[in-house]
Amino acid sequence: MNESGKRKLELLRRRFGEWLAACNYAVRTREEYDRSVRDFVEWLGRETEIEGINEALPQHLHQYQMALCQGGAKEGDCILSVSTQAKRLAAIKTWFEWMAGEQLLAFNPASALQMPKVPRGLPRDVLTQEEARMLLESTPIEKARDVRDRAMLEVLYGSGIRREETLALTIYDADLMTGSLRIEMGKGRQTRIVPLTQSAIAALKLYLEEVRPQWASEAGGTVLFVSSRSGRALSDNDLLRIVRKAARRAGIKKRVTPHTLRHSCATHLLQEQADIRQIQKLLGHRKLSTTEIYTHVEIGDLQQVIARCHPREKVERGEDAGKSE
Numbered sequence: 001m002n003e004s005g006k007r008k009l010e011l012l013r014r015r016f017g018e019w020l021a022a023c024n025y026a027v028r029t030r031e032e033y034d035r036s037v038r039d040f041v042e043w044l045g046r047e048t049e050i051e052g053i054n055e056a057l058p059q060h061l062h063q064y065q066m067a068l069c070q071g072g073a074k075e076g077d078c079i080l081s082v083s084t085q086a087k088r089l090a091a092i093k094t095w096f097e098w099m100a101g102e103q104l105l106a107f108n109p110a111s112a113l114q115m116p117k118v119p120r121g122l123p124r125d126v127l128t129q130e131e132a133r134m135l136l137e138s139t140p141i142e143k144a145r146d147v148r149d150r151a152m153l154e155v156l157y158g159s160g161i162r163r164e165e166t167l168a169l170t171i172y173d174a175d176l177m178t179g180s181l182r183i184e185m186g187k188g189r190q191t192r193i194v195p196l197t198q199s200a201i202a203a204l205k206l207y208l209e210e211v212r213p214q215w216a217s218e219a220g221g222t223v224l225f226v227s228s229r230s231g232r233a234l235s236d237n238d239l240l241r242i243v244r245k246a247a248r249r250a251g252i253k254k255r256v257t258p259h260t261l262r263h264s265c266a267t268h269l270l271q272e273q274a275d276i277r278q279i280q281k282l283l284g285h286r287k288l289s290t291t292e293i294y295t296h297v298e299i300g301d302l303q304q305v306i307a308r309c310h311p312r313e314k315v316e317r318g319e320d321a322g323k324s325e
Helices: 003-022 027-047 056-068 082-101 129-137 143-161 164-169 198-210 234-249 259-272 278-284 294-299 299-309 311-317
Strands: 181-185 190-193
Touching: 003 311, 027 056, 027 082, 056 082, 129 143, 129 198, 129 234, 129 259, 129 278, 143 164, 143 198, 143 234, 164 234, 164 259, 190 278, 234 259, 259 278
Parallel strands: none
Antiparallel strands: 181 190
């Protein structure tokens, strides 16, 4: 591909990013889509002889899909998981759909692209109820930064909200009088109201009254959780660091992320007999099938019930010995 073709592709990529922003795609999603499209454009220039995107054919898309599957789509790429392959292809498919809609292409070569079937895995490294308690309570509230961290942890575990939803919260989203949290434009650009636990309300009250006013800067605006250094909104890495620090302090050896607390919240609610549809509403799942994955996490509890109650297990333990036949 000549330099003129590469410049045109770069311009299209940027316009695509502007369109995603105008459609209110999440910042993280826009970043992932941009990275996926950029990698695909580089692959086209390296592996094909086409001079412009209008020359792209379905076979080029299929070749790229095979390259993703085999780990050769990008120099230094390793074998990608099926879910990662699907995410990259979804970004490219959306890009071609946008170009076709803008009448930049005579036809959409990605329309026949068959997406890989992503196996639904179970949540890994879910905390036990005791581990969740230890993680929260091991974070002290003597120092200002710890007060903020404790409030974030209480909100993450108490309400099960997503990482990006936590970072996007404003001071107006937390209603401590009613004990509720407003999630504006969550995943799928949907808004929902979720309840706050009493411990989360107390932690937020302490943070809002004694800590945030000291740190908040004009640049931070109305963002709820701000940096102690800049007064601006926290980043993904900041939140991950806070969660991992709390896990280390509690002596938890599992891999713990903000999403672990979301999974743990749903699992523990299910263990305490919460209705699956109530959990669906709390988590903001559009499909019940997404929430039902947590019913599979309960196999450990079911195994304990079988071991304790099933007649065949009692025979193995000799508990029926001596009974008359």
